[in-house]
Amino acid sequence: MTKAAIIGSGNIGSDLMLKILRLSGTLQVGAMVGIDPGSDGLARARRLGIPVTAGGVDGLIGLPGFDEIEVVFDATSAKAHRVNAARLEPYGKVLVDLTPAAIGPFVVPAVNLHRHARARNVNMVTCGGQATIPIVAAISQVTHVHYAEIVASIASRSAGPGTRANIDEFTETTAKAIEVVGGADRGKAIIVLNPAEPPMIMRDTVLCLTGDADPASIRASIETMAADVAGYVPGYRLKQAVQITPVDPGEPLTTLVGDARPVWKVATFLEVEGAAHYLPAYAGNLDIMTSAALRTGELLTAGIVA
CATH class of the missing domain: 3.30.360.10 (Dihydrodipicolinate Reductase; domain 2)
Structure with a gap:
């Protein structure tokens, strides 16, 4: 199993966490990251036995087991992703960006994921x-x-x-x-x-x-x-x-x-x-983002995309 971290303990990050736990045969949630210690996402992750931090990206980097994480999903904001991507760049993680920051190439799994198999930071558009x-x-x-x-x-x-x-x-x-x-x-x-x-x-x-x-x-x-x-x-x-x-x-x-x-x-x-x-x-707008991100993370880290 490939270990994944999720930055952002709000609605999108929490939904993605549950999707990985319930649906993925290749990914494992290795960390849930937020900035609000009282957020429901962090509380739920704790109950599920997932390592958590309310210290943002720096808290993630400092977590035991950070070296084992291969893919990081960023479910924060466009502004925050720019900071997170810069901090994580030296560590060689695959970043799947669920914000509109668009630092990396746009990816829509059904259309062009195969073209960006080697990208280290892909953007899920909107x-x-x-x-x-x-x-x-x-x-x-x-x-x-x-x-x-x-x-x-x-x-x-x-x-x-x-x-x-x-x-x-x-x-x-x-x-x-x-x-x-x-x-x-x-x-x-x-x-x-x-x-x-x-x-x-x-x-x-x-x-x-x-x-x-x-x-x-x-x-x-x-x-x-x-x-x-x-x-x-x-x-x-x-x-x-x-x-x-x-x-x-x-x-x-x-x-x-x-x-x-x-x-x-x-x-x-x-x-x-x-x-x-x-x-x-009714929140299909969030569901399609987390579903597309899950598919992208699975295929990129499994080396299936050629």
Whole structure:
């Protein structure tokens, strides 16, 4: 078993801890790290017999057994990850970054994990990115994507202090990853914190302006990709049939695509239900991040990705 440390004892870190304990056949939680001695995440880890520290990254480095830890998951914030990565850099650990810091390459397991098998610090983009970039990438496999816009709607209750503090980073990081990983010429990202009660589960809309291709091929590529993501995020699914409509020749799109003339408008509607390991099922935005991080950590440390 490969030992892993989790920095961040909040919602995301706690959910990831339980996922590793319940689902992973290759990873073992070797340390839970926080900065609040009274946090529920640290208390739960103690009850489970996991070594803990409230001393942050320096407390982790000082823990007995630190040398045995091979992978560190960072579930703090973009600002904190920059500090944590710098402190851990001399120790040669694999870092899986669940913040929007984007120091290392963007990774979406179903799309491009194989390209970054040797990276020492990989970035999991954002919850919206993990949900929507696979769809953009699936369309890019079939035809040119001139423009891709995503809207991630999550329950306000599932957006903790870390999420709210990183809203700007969310939109910037997700938009960039839509281009770098998804293959779109231009990407745009919007996040909506929905205050509805009872809380809604995560919903995502992906709108792409594309080149010419057989609509059946576009739909088939999207459906195959959705099944791949559902392999590690069981609550991930298409909400309804993919909608493909022709672009009107007179439709004003220059502000989005310049002089290009897209042929199709492709609209994909997604739903992500959480597994409720630590948080309610409506928190699919957190579940897809921890599920993707778990898959990434397992494959990178097991040497499966070639």
